[in-house]
Amino acid sequence: MASLVPLLSLSLATLTSALTIAEVNGPSFLSPLKGETITNLTGIVTAKGPDGLWLRSPTPDKDVRTSDSVYVFNRNFATNLTVGDVIVIGGKVEEYRSNKDYLYLTEITSPVLQQKKESGKTVKPLVIGKDTIDPPREQFSKLDGGDVFAVPNNKTLVSVANPELEPKKYGLDFWESLTGELVTVKKPTAIAKPNQFGDTWVIGNWKVNGENKRGGLTMTDGDANPEAIIIGSPLDGTKNPTNTKLGDEVEEITGIVTYAFGFYRILPQTALKVTKSEKPVLPSATKLTSKGKCSGITYGAYNVENLAPTSSHLPDIASHIVNYLKSPDLIFLQEVQDNNGPVNDDVVSANLTLTTLAQAIKTAGGADYTFTEIAPTDDQDGGQPGGNIRVAYLYKPSLIRLYKPNPGSALDANEVQAGPSLKFNPGRIDPTNAAWKASRKPLVAQWEVIGEKAKGQGKFFTVNVHFGSKGGSSSIQGDARPPVNGGVDDRLAQATLTAEFIKSILDQDSNAHVITAGDFNEFAFVEPLKQYAAISTLLDIDAVVKIKETERYTYLFDMNAQQLDHMYISKSLAKKAEYEHIHINTWVEFAAQISDHDPSVARLDVCS
Numbered sequence: 001m002a003s004l005v006p007l008l009s010l011s012l013a014t015l016t017s018a019l020t021i022a023e024v025n026g027p028s029f030l031s032p033l034k035g036e037t038i039t040n041l042t043g044i045v046t047a048k049g050p051d052g053l054w055l056r057s058p059t060p061d062k063d064v065r066t067s068d069s070v071y072v073f074n075r076n077f078a079t080n081l082t083v084g085d086v087i088v089i090g091g092k093v094e095e096y097r098s099n100k101d102y103l104y105l106t107e108i109t110s111p112v113l114q115q116k117k118e119s120g121k122t123v124k125p126l127v128i129g130k131d132t133i134d135p136p137r138e139q140f141s142k143l144d145g146g147d148v149f150a151v152p153n154n155k156t157l158v159s160v161a162n163p164e165l166e167p168k169k170y171g172l173d174f175w176e177s178l179t180g181e182l183v184t185v186k187k188p189t190a191i192a193k194p195n196q197f198g199d200t201w202v203i204g205n206w207k208v209n210g211e212n213k214r215g216g217l218t219m220t221d222g223d224a225n226p227e228a229i230i231i232g233s234p235l236d237g238t239k240n241p242t243n244t245k246l247g248d249e250v251e252e253i254t255g256i257v258t259y260a261f262g263f264y265r266i267l268p269q270t271a272l273k274v275t276k277s278e279k280p281v282l283p284s285a286t287k288l289t290s291k292g293k294c295s296g297i298t299y300g301a302y303n304v305e306n307l308a309p310t311s312s313h314l315p316d317i318a319s320h321i322v323n324y325l326k327s328p329d330l331i332f333l334q335e336v337q338d339n340n341g342p343v344n345d346d347v348v349s350a351n352l353t354l355t356t357l358a359q360a361i362k363t364a365g366g367a368d369y370t371f372t373e374i375a376p377t378d379d380q381d382g383g384q385p386g387g388n389i390r391v392a393y394l395y396k397p398s399l400i401r402l403y404k405p406n407p408g409s410a411l412d413a414n415e416v417q418a419g420p421s422l423k424f425n426p427g428r429i430d431p432t433n434a435a436w437k438a439s440r441k442p443l444v445a446q447w448e449v450i451g452e453k454a455k456g457q458g459k460f461f462t463v464n465v466h467f468g469s470k471g472g473s474s475s476i477q478g479d480a481r482p483p484v485n486g487g488v489d490d491r492l493a494q495a496t497l498t499a500e501f502i503k504s505i506l507d508q509d510s511n512a513h514v515i516t517a518g519d520f521n522e523f524a525f526v527e528p529l530k531q532y533a534a535i536s537t538l539l540d541i542d543a544v545v546k547i548k549e550t551e552r553y554t555y556l557f558d559m560n561a562q563q564l565d566h567m568y569i570s571k572s573l574a575k576k577a578e579y580e581h582i583h584i585n586t587w588v589e590f591a592a593q594i595s596d597h598d599p600s601v602a603r604l605d606v607c608s
C-alpha cells in the first residue's frame with residue numbers, strides 16, 4: 001500500500017496545478033487540447049502583432065518536442081498589454097490553417113484576461129543553434145519515408161498521422177517544436193530572392209548542408225534543405241526589401257516562429273536589412289568558345305521565358321547569348337512564343353520571333369544565326385495562353401546544317417531509320433501521345449558539321465526538351481507527405497518516350513553522338529530523370545565533367561538552388577566533354593533577372 005502514496009500525490013498535483021503552454025502544444029503537431037476551453041494559462045508577453053500576441057511559459061518544461069510559447073489570436077486583446085507583462089488567460093485551443101493543403105498552427109482564440117500579474121519582465125529570445133538544437137539538415141518528416149522526392153506522393157497527411165515530434169531528425173518537427181517562440185537568427189544569409197511581399201528564405205550561423213559558392217543552399221539527392229526558414233512580414237508594420245539577392249548577408253534577426261501560407265516562418269520584429277552582397281555582382285562569361293570545327297562545337301541551352309518578337313527582354317536575351325554564352329554554334333531554346341506572343345489567335349509560327357532574336361544577336365555583335373522549329377498545333381502545348389511556346393534551335397549555318405533536312409509537321413511522329421538517320425529532320429517525338437497533353441513535344445534533329453562530311457565525321461543528333469511543369473505541387477512544408485510533385489506522372493511518361501526514342505538511335509549505333517538538353521522541369525535524382533538516364537543510357541553531363549553537386553543549379557525555388565535544366569550526352573561524347581552553368585539570372589536581384597532560368601554551355605568533340 002505504501003507504494004501508492006507517491007502515485008496518489010502525483011495525480012493530485014497534476015489535477016490542481018495550472019495548465020502550461022507546453023501542455024497546450026503537446027508533443028505532436030496537433031494540440032491534445034484541440035477544441036477545449038481552458039483557463040488559468042500563465043504566460044509572459046514576448047511580442048505583439050497586428051492580430052494578436054505571443055505568450056511564453058514562465059515554467060518551461062525540459063521536453064524538446066513541446067513548444068513553450070503560443071499564439072493568442074485576437075486583434076484587440078493586446079491593446080492594453082505590453083511585452084514583458086505576465087498574464088493569466090482563458091480561451092479556446094484551436095488548430096488553424098488557411099488552406100486545406102497546409103499544416104495547422106495551434107493557437108488560443110477568444111482570449112479572456114483573468115489576471116495581469118506583473119510587468120517589465122525581460123524577454124530573451126532563444127538563439128537558434130545555441131539555446132536550441134541545430135535545425136535538421138536533410139529530412140523534413142518521418143512521413144516522407146527517407147526521401148522527400150519519393151514517388152508516389154501524398155501517401156499520408158501530417159494532420160492525420162500527427163506524428164510525435166522528433167526535432168533532432170526532421171525539419172518540420174524542429175520548426176513545429178518552436179512555434180510561437182521568440183528566436184534570434186545570428187549571421188543570416190539570404191538564400192533566395194524574396195517574393196513580392198519581401199518574404200525571404202535565410203539560413204543562420206548553424207550547420208547547413210549543400211552550401212554553394214554563392215552562399216545559397218543547393219538541393220541534392222534526398223536533401224531539400226529543411227534547415228532554412230522564411231522571414232515573413234515584420235511585426236512592426238515595416239516592409240522587408242524586395243531586392244535582396246542570393247547570398248546577401250543580413251543583419252541579425254529576432255522574431256516569432258509561426259506557420260502561415262504553407263511554410264514555417266519567422267515574423268521579425270522589424271524589416272530585414274542587407275549588410276553585404278556577394279561579389280562579383282555578375283558571373284564571368286563562359287570559357288567554352290567554339291573551335292569552329294568538329295573537335296570543339298559549342299552548345300548553349302536557355303529557357304528564354306516566354307520570348308515573343310516584341311518582348312522587352314529580347315535584346316537582353318540576345319546580349320546574354322553574345323556576351324555570356326559567347327555565341328554557341330547551336331542553341332537549344334525553350335519557351336519561344338509564336339509571332340504575336342500571348343495574343344490568343346490561330347498564329348502558331350515563331351519564324352518572326354526567331355528572326356528577331358537572330359537579328360538582335362547580330363546587332364549585339366554576335367554570330368549569324370538561322371533557326372529551325374516545328375510550329376505546334378494551336379493551343380495544344382501548354383504555357384501562357386495564346387503564346388504557343390515551343391522548343392527551337394538557333395544555329396550557325398556557316399558551320400553546321402541539318403543532315404538531309406526533311407521537317408515534319410506538328411503531328412508527324414519522328415522515326416529512327418537506317419543509318420541511323422531520322423524520318424523527319426527535324427521532327428517531334430510521338431506528338432499525339434497522351435503523355436504530351438498540354439506540354440511541349442521534344443524536337444529531334446540530326447546535324448552535320450560543314451566541310452567534315454567527306455571524312456564521315458561531325459554528325460550528331462540533338463533532342464531539345466521542355467517537359468511538363470511542376471504546377472499543382474504542394475508546399476514542401478505542407479500537409480501531404482511526401483509532398484505532391486505536380487506533373488510527375490506526366491514527366492515520367494514524357495521521359496520514358498523520349499528515352500526510348502534515343503535508345504533506338506543508340507541501338508543502331510552505340511557510338512552515335514546524341515545530345516539532349518533543355519528544361520526537364522525535374523531534378524536528376526527524381527524518378528522521371530532516373531528513368532530517362534537508365535532507359536536512354538545517356539550520361540548526365542554535370543556528372544561527366546564532375547561539376548560539384550552544390551554548383552549544379554539553374555533555378556531558385558523556395559529555399560533551394562536547384563537544377564531543372566540539364567544536358568545528357570551519349571557515351572561517345574563523354575571523354576572530352578566540357579560544361580558550365582552561367583548563373584546570370586539566379587545571382588541578380590529579381591528586377592534584374594532576364595529569365596527565371598540560368599543558361600548553360602557545353603563544348604563537345606563530335607569528330608569521331
Ligand SMILES: *[C@@H]1O[C@H](CO)[C@@H](O)[C@H](O)[C@H]1NC(C)=O
Pocket residue numbers: 018039040
Ligand atoms: C484558476 O485559478 C484560480 C485562482 O488561483 C482558482 O481559484 C481556480 O480554481 C482555477 N481554475 C482552474 C480551472 O484550475
Ligand SMILES: *[C@@H]1O[C@H](CO)[C@@H](O)[C@H](O)[C@H]1NC(C)=O
Pocket residue numbers: 076077078079080
Ligand atoms: C483597455 O483599457 C481601456 C482603459 O482602461 C479600456 O477602456 C479598454 O476596454 C481596454 N481594452 C481592452 C481590449 O481590454
Ligand SMILES: *[C@@H]1O[C@H](CO)[C@@H](O)[C@H](O)[C@H]1NC(C)=O
Pocket residue numbers: 349351352355
Ligand atoms: C514566316 O513564315 C511565313 C510563311 O511561310 C512567311 O510568309 C514570312 O515571311 C516568314 N517571316 C519571317 C520573318 O521569316
Ligand SMILES: *[C@@H]1O[C@H](CO)[C@@H](O)[C@H](O)[C@H]1NC(C)=O
Pocket residue numbers: 101154473474480484
Ligand atoms: C492528398 O491526398 C488527400 C487524400 O488523402 C487529399 O484530400 C488532398 O487533397 C491531397 N493533397 C494534395 C495537395 O493533392
